[in-house]
Structures are given as C-alpha cells and as structure tokens.
Amino acid sequence: MTGKDARKGLWIAFFVLPGLAVVFTIILLPLFMSLFNSLFSWNQLLRGDFVGLGNFRKVFATEPYRTRFFNAIGNNLTWFLVTMLVQNSLGLFFGYLLSRRVPGHEFFKRVIFIPVLFSIVAVGFLWGLYLRPNGLFNGFLKLLGAGSLQRAWLGDENLATFSIIAVNIWRWVGFPSLVFLAAIDNVPVECLEAAYLDGAKEGTIFRRIILPLIVPSITVITVLTIIGSLNVFEQIFTMTGLDGSPNFSTDTIGTLFYRTAFGSVDSGNPEIGVGSAIGVVIYALTFGASILSIATLNRKEVEL
Amino acid sequence: MRFKRSALVLLLALLALGTLVAQTTTLNFWTWRPEDTDAYNKLIAVFEKANPGIDVVLTAQKNTEYNTILSAALAGGSGPDVFQSRAYGGLETFAQSGYMEPLEKWVPELKAFDKAPLRGATSIKDGKVYGVPFASQTLFIYYNKAIYKQLGLSVPETWDQFLANLQAMKKAGVLPLANGGKDGWTLEVLQGAICPNFYGANDFFDAVMTGKANFQDPRYVGAIAKLKELTPFMPDLFMGVSYTDMQSSFINELAGHFIGGSFEAGYFSAQNPKLEYDVFPAPVAKKGDKPFVSVYADGNFSMNAGSKNKDAAAKFLKFLAGKTTGDFFIKDLKQVSAVPGADTSTSPYIQKVLSLQKNNTPYIMLVGFRYQQPTGSVLLQAALQGFMAGKFDAAEVGRQVQEGLATWHAPFQKK
Numbered sequence: 001m002t003g004k005d006a007r008k009g010l011w012i013a014f015f016v017l018p019g020l021a022v023v024f025t026i027i028l029l030p031l032f033m034s035l036f037n038s039l040f041s042w043n044q045l046l047r048g049d050f051v052g053l054g055n056f057r058k059v060f061a062t063e064p065y066r067t068r069f070f071n072a073i074g075n076n077l078t079w080f081l082v083t084m085l086v087q088n089s090l091g092l093f094f095g096y097l098l099s100r101r102v103p104g105h106e107f108f109k110r111v112i113f114i115p116v117l118f119s120i121v122a123v124g125f126l127w128g129l130y131l132r133p134n135g136l137f138n139g140f141l142k143l144l145g146a147g148s149l150q151r152a153w154l155g156d157e158n159l160a161t162f163s164i165i166a167v168n169i170w171r172w173v174g175f176p177s178l179v180f181l182a183a184i185d186n187v188p189v190e191c192l193e194a195a196y197l198d199g200a201k202e203g204t205i206f207r208r209i210i211l212p213l214i215v216p217s218i219t220v221i222t223v224l225t226i227i228g229s230l231n232v233f234e235q236i237f238t239m240t241g242l243d244g245s246p247n248f249s250t251d252t253i254g255t256l257f258y259r260t261a262f263g264s265v266d267s268g269n270p271e272i273g274v275g276s277a278i279g280v281v282i283y284a285l286t287f288g289a290s291i292l293s294i295a296t297l298n299r300k301e302v303e304l
Numbered sequence: 305m306r307f308k309r310s311a312l313v314l315l316l317a318l319l320a321l322g323t324l325v326a327q328t329t330t331l332n333f334w335t336w337r338p339e340d341t342d343a344y345n346k347l348i349a350v351f352e353k354a355n356p357g358i359d360v361v362l363t364a365q366k367n368t369e370y371n372t373i374l375s376a377a378l379a380g381g382s383g384p385d386v387f388q389s390r391a392y393g394g395l396e397t398f399a400q401s402g403y404m405e406p407l408e409k410w411v412p413e414l415k416a417f418d419k420a421p422l423r424g425a426t427s428i429k430d431g432k433v434y435g436v437p438f439a440s441q442t443l444f445i446y447y448n449k450a451i452y453k454q455l456g457l458s459v460p461e462t463w464d465q466f467l468a469n470l471q472a473m474k475k476a477g478v479l480p481l482a483n484g485g486k487d488g489w490t491l492e493v494l495q496g497a498i499c500p501n502f503y504g505a506n507d508f509f510d511a512v513m514t515g516k517a518n519f520q521d522p523r524y525v526g527a528i529a530k531l532k533e534l535t536p537f538m539p540d541l542f543m544g545v546s547y548t549d550m551q552s553s554f555i556n557e558l559a560g561h562f563i564g565g566s567f568e569a570g571y572f573s574a575q576n577p578k579l580e581y582d583v584f585p586a587p588v589a590k591k592g593d594k595p596f597v598s599v600y601a602d603g604n605f606s607m608n609a610g611s612k613n614k615d616a617a618a619k620f621l622k623f624l625a626g627k628t629t630g631d632f633f634i635k636d637l638k639q640v641s642a643v644p645g646a647d648t649s650t651s652p653y654i655q656k657v658l659s660l661q662k663n664n665t666p667y668i669m670l671v672g673f674r675y676q677q678p679t680g681s682v683l684l685q686a687a688l689q690g691f692m693a694g695k696f697d698a699a700e701v702g703r704q705v706q707e708g709l710a711t712w713h714a715p716f717q718k719k
Contacts, residue, residue: 045375045401064678064708132549133484133541152544155486157693242368243682245488246543246689260677262372268679269397270375 031283038276045272055277065274071248072256075161079252080229082162087169088221091176096206098177099184109181113174120171124238127167128154131239154240157249164250168235172228176221183217184210219294226289230282233258253282329616330359332384336370339571343636350632351623358616360386371397378403381610385617386624389435389606391424393674398606399427399434405607406432410618413625420664421642424601428675435604436625437642439567439633442657443497443598443667446554446562446572449580451478459584461595463501463530466587470537473560480537482559484545485692488685490564494531495688496598496667497563501588502527505596505665513672515715519706520699528691529698543693555579566657567602570638583653585660597660600667601642676712683708 041048098105130136131153138150153163233254244251261275348360377383421437460466470480503523511517554562555575585595605624630646633639673680687701710716
C-alpha cells in the first residue's frame with residue numbers, strides 16, 4: 001500500500017508543483033519581499049536601516065502621506081460604491097432580461113459581452129480620445145442638441161473619477177450580466193412554475209425566489225467588485241495618468257502605490273519603503289475584504 | 305572526400321566568424337526618446353565608423369516609464385552600459401544608489417562645460433559629476449507667424465500687449481492659446497514661462513532656496529494669479545485639454561500661441577514643415593523691464609557603474625561630450641546642445657534660444673525642489689489644476705506648495 005500511496009503522492013506533486021512554483025515566484029515571493037522592504041528606510045534605490053513600522057506610520061499618520069492615502073482610499077470607495085450600485089444592478093437587470101428570453105437575447109448576450117474581451121489599455125486609450133473636449137462624446141451631445149452638457153470629462157475634478165468608472169462599467173458590465181444570467185437559468189423550473197401557479201407576480205418571483213437562489217453569484221460578483229475596486233489602476237493610468245490628475249481627484253491606492261514606489265517622471269522620486277508599505281496595505285485590505293464578504297454573504301445563502 | 309573538405313571549410317568559416325564576434329564589444333544604450341530613434345541611429349553610425357569593434361545597440365523606452373524600467377534593470381544587474389539620465393533630483397536617485405559611475409576621470413571633456421548644465425549632472429550630496437549634459441531647455445512662448453502677419457500683430461513685450469494680441473485673435477475667431485490643464489506638468493511649464501517676470505526671477509529663487517522668502521510671498525502669489533488672466537484665451541473646456549491636444553492644435557495652425565519649452569521645436573517642424581513659427585520670451589509687467597526665461601538642464605548621458613565595458617562606454621561618452629554630438633543635437637534634434645562650442649550657424653532658432661538664455665533664471669521647482677517627496681512639482685501641478693479650474697485662489701496654491709515643501713526643505717523649517 002505504501003508504494004501505491006507514494007506513487008499517487010508523486011503524481012499529485014507532479015501536477016501541483018509547477019502551479020505552486022509559479023504562484024510562489026510571482027505571487028507569494030513578491031508579497032513577502034514588499035512586506036520585507038516596507039520595514040526598512042530607503043536611500044533612493046538602496047535599502048537602509050530597519051525602521052519597523054515607521055513606513056506604515058508615515059502612510060497613516062504623517063503629512064502629506066496621510067492626506068494622499070486617505071484621498072486615494074476615498075476614491076477606491078467611490079469606485080466600489082458606484083460599481084456595485086450601477087454596474088452590478090445593470091448586470092442583474094441585463095441578466096434577468098436575457099433569462100426572460102427577450103427578443104434578440106442571443107444577439108444582446110454577445111454584444112454586452114464583447115467589451116469584456118477588449119484590452120483594458122486599448123479601451124482606456126480610445127475612451128480617453130472620445131472624452132476629450134472636442135472628442136466624440138461631446139460631439140454626440142452637441143448633435144443631440146445638448147451642447148450645454150459638454151464637459152471636460154477627464155479634466156474636471158468633480159467628474160473625472162465618475163467618467164473613468166463609467167467607461168469601466170461599459171467595459172465590464174457584460175461579465176456580471178452573464179454570471180447572473182447563468183445563475184438565473186439555473187433556478188429550478190419547478191420552483192418558478194409552482195410560484196406562477198400560486199399566482200405570484202413577476203416582481204414577487206424575482207424578489208422571493210430568484211434573488212435568494214442566486215446569492216452565491218451575488219457573493220462572487222461582490223467579492224470580485226471589492227477586489228477590483230481596490231486594485232483599480234490601468235483604467236486611471238491610461239486615461240488620466242499616474243499623478244491622479246486633476247488635483248489628485250482620480251488618485252487611487254493603486255496609482256498612489258505605483259507613483260510612490262517607482263516615482264513619476266514629471267514630478268517625483270521613488271520612495272520604495274513607503275511604496276511597499278502601501279502595497280502591503282492594499283494586500284491586507286483585499287484579503288480582509290474578501291474574507292469578510294464571503295463570511296457574511298454565505299449566511300444569506302438559501303439551500304433548496 | 306569532397307564532403308569532408310566542405311565540412312572543414314565550413315568549420316573554418318565558423319571559427320573566423322567566432323573570433324570576429326568576440327572582438328566586438330556591444331554597448332547597450334538607452335534613451336527615453338522613441339521619437340528620436342532614427343536620428344540617434346545616425347549619430348551612432350558615425351561613432352561606430354570611427355570606433356570599429358564597438359557596437360552600440362540603442363533601446364528607446366517610453367518616456368513616462370523610463371525611470372521604472374531603468375531602475376528595475378539596474379537593480380537587477382541587467383542595465384544598459386550607457387543611458388540617458390535625468391537631471392537634478394532625478395539624477396540623485398540613481399547617483400546615490402551607486403548605479404552611476406562618476407565621470408570626471410573618464411570624460412575630461414566635462415571640464416569645458418558650462419556651470420549651468422553641469423549643475424543638473426552633479427550630485428548635491430557628494431559634488432561629483434555623474435553625467436554628460438546633453439541639452440538645456442528654455443521656456444517661452446511660441447507664436448504662429450502667419451497668423452500674426454494676417455492679423456497685423458507685432459511681437460508683444462509687455463503683459464498688456466500680450467493680452468491685447470490674444471484678444472485680437474479671439475475676435476478674429478482664432479484660438480489664441482493652445483494650452484490646457486489636463487496634464488499637470490504642462491501647467492507647471494506655463495508657470496515656469498510666465499511667472500518669473502512677475503515674482504522677480506533670480507532674486508526670488510535665491511530667497512526661497514535660502515529660506516529668506518517662501519511661496520506664500522505676495523510676489524509669488526501675485527505671479528500665479530496672473531495665469532488666471534489667460535484662461536479666457538484657452539480652448540473651451542481647457543481643463544480637459546491634454547499635452548497632445550495642445551501640440552496638435554498648434555501644429556495644425558488652429559492656435560496662435562503655444563506656451564512651452566524649447567524641446568517642442570523639433571517635433572513641430574517635423575510634423576508640419578510648413579508651419580511658420582517663432583518664439584518670444586514671456587512678457588514683462590512694464591515696458592523697459594528685461595524679460596527672464598526659465599532654463600534647466602534637460603538630462604545627461606551616464607555610465608552604469610556596474611558596466612562590464614567601461615572603457616568602451618567611456619569612449620562613447622567622450623564622443624557624446626564632443627562637437628559631433630553637439631552639432632547633431634542642434635542640427636538633427638533642434639535641441640540646445642550643452643556641448644561647448646557646438647555649431648549654431650545651421651539653426652537661427654537655436655541662436656535665438658541662446659540669445660534669450662542670456663537673461664535666464666532656474667526653472668524653479670525642477671532645479672530647486674525636486675530632491676525629496678513631496679516635490680515642488682507634485683505640489684504645484686496639483687494645486688495649479690485646482691486653481692485653473694477655479695476651485696481655489698492663488699493664495700491657496702502658495703499655501704499648499706509652502707506647506708508641502710516645509711516638510712523637508714530645511715530653510716523652510718527653522719523659525
């Protein structure tokens with residue numbers, strides 16, 4: 001029996017080790033490296049003395065780092081709230097419509113999903129062009145006779161973050177739509193039929209039967225939204241740049257981290273220690289938020 | 305038999321090729337100027353011809369990612385032998401990390417260089433020179449000569465004359481100013497071009513460097529406030545206008561002025577050879593005042609301290625510090641070369657820039673306040689975006705800059 005077990009173990013190792021090696025070198029190792037780096041003071045690109053939690057104290061309690069950090073976190077929160085409210089509600093709505101087999105649903109299913117396949121950088125670049133003051137979007141508004149609504153979408157402090165979020169929703173809404181569609185399609189037909197026979201209205205069925213049964217999908221989408229909102233970077237980088245321009249209104253912990261750790265050409269030098277500390281905070285937040293949301297949402301799940 | 309002989313010939317040929325390859329030293333050379341790749345390759349060809357056995361391989365990285373890629377490569381031990389390096393605070397990052405070779409003993413030509421460009425290649429910590437300065441940049445105002453002629457305008461000297469010219473263009477339906485505010489650094493450039501004549505140029509610079517004045521000084525706040533007078537002449541929704549939008553409207557002759565740096569000229573001419581433009585220094589407050597222009601060292605060529613081909617790299621750097629390179633910068637790149645004695649006769653434009661440079665002042669944040677975080681540039685760019693968008697006034701710009709710099713600029717701390 002030992003021989004057989006050993007062989008089995010070897011086979012398992014054979015299949016698992018390559019994956020583990022990749023995860024270790026490109027995920028775990030950098031993670032611990034940044035934790036390690038965050039505990040030292042840095043003279044430009046050289047590691048200096050051990051400073052314990054000094055870099056973390058800078059991020060949370062010393063000006064100007066503190067203002068920048070909480071401003072960035074605030075924007076991440078905006079990303080989460082708007083994405084959750086608008087994108088995921090839209091996704092649920094589209095998923096529901098598609099599941100009711102509205103006319104042309106096969107066509108719409110594909111159309112909604114196409115932008116998900118686009119490269120995030122290409123989307124950011126193109127929408128950056130569309131949202132210029134004399135770009136497509138403002139031209140379209142003028143065509144509709146709504147010229148007074150024209151704005152500097154990416155240059156206005158009050159609008160820039162929302163403009164980027166809107167573009168991201170356009171790109172990504174197909175994903176929750178399809179997840180919800182699949183979930184709703186999986187709701188047992190008997191349940192729905194029974195409800196119809198009992199005279200339940202469409203709204204009631206959605207609220208009382210469909211919604212409780214798709215909680216696992218809502219959990220998944222929520223967790224992904226939290227993680228996505230904490231890690232948002234490329235969209236901002238391609239549309240307004242690393243500096244959180246204008247006036248830090250689009251800064252997130254992702255751009256703040258990049259700028260702090262690696263420096264920004266036109267404005268600043270790298271601070272690797274503080275940057276690593278921000279990186280560790282991002283990791284801790286992502287990890288914590290995922291655990292918390294899975295734990296709380298699991299309780300709402302209904303088993304048939 | 306015949307097979308054996310041909311195999312022998314092949315083997316000999318391979319051996320010969322092998323020794324040839326072994327004799328060649330390959331120098332990796334990095335720049336942040338993908339747009340100048342063709343021009344640089346021409347220059348490299350001249351060097352390679354004069355130095356057989358050295359093969360220079362040029363790699364151009366995207367400007368905005370250059371520092372990241374370079375620092376990662378140097379830290380990982382795979383960096384280029386010779387590379388473009390930033391001036392001032394950007395030099396300090398690499399010099400103090402030990403990635404740059406001090407060049408005094410390798411490149412004696414540096415002794416002949418002017419002090420102003422050398423300042424950008426010298427570490428403020430140890431006073432050693434870590435780069436061969438390649439160009440200086442000057443900030444001023446470009447204007448479209450054809451539009452000026454058509455509207456019968458003359459080059460302004462005072463601020464009021466300048467505003468009158470802008471007004472005349474606006475009336476004629478021409479966009480007076482190409483400048484926008486989406487990219488914060490273009491606002492810092494705007495400040496660098498316009499404000500010195502209002503804050504008192506070198507006197508004020510020396511005063512803030514030594515802590516005798518600060519950025520809440522009425523001179524500086526008043527100078528910043530002047531920028532607001534330009535907003536009626538900027539494009540509609542100018543806060544959404546990016547650097548590339550600015551360039552394209554001036555290149556396509558849609559805008560009458562472009563407030564920017566001497567580094568634009570090469571690109572302007574390459575994109576639209578028919579574009580007739582000239583430059584003038586930012587206008588002064590009252591007639592008779594001498595206009596100042598902000599000047600800074602653009603960058604340097606540096607040697608990787610860990611390079612395995614230091615002798616070849618030094619040869620290349622000496623070449624980059626020489627007249628051939630100086631002439632090349634002026635003729636092919638339209639840049640104001642830092643090489644002493646470079647030939648300016650081919651370019652009336654460079655001669656003009658050099659004549660403007662006679663009355664120069666340091667580009668304030670880059671030269672003086674980019675050594676630690678938050679840099680003066682970070683603070684000023686963000687604050688100017690808030691100010692130009694109308695969120696707050698010039699006094700608040702001064703306050704934000706002052707408060708941020710006081711966290712590290714020692715002369716601002718003692719009180």
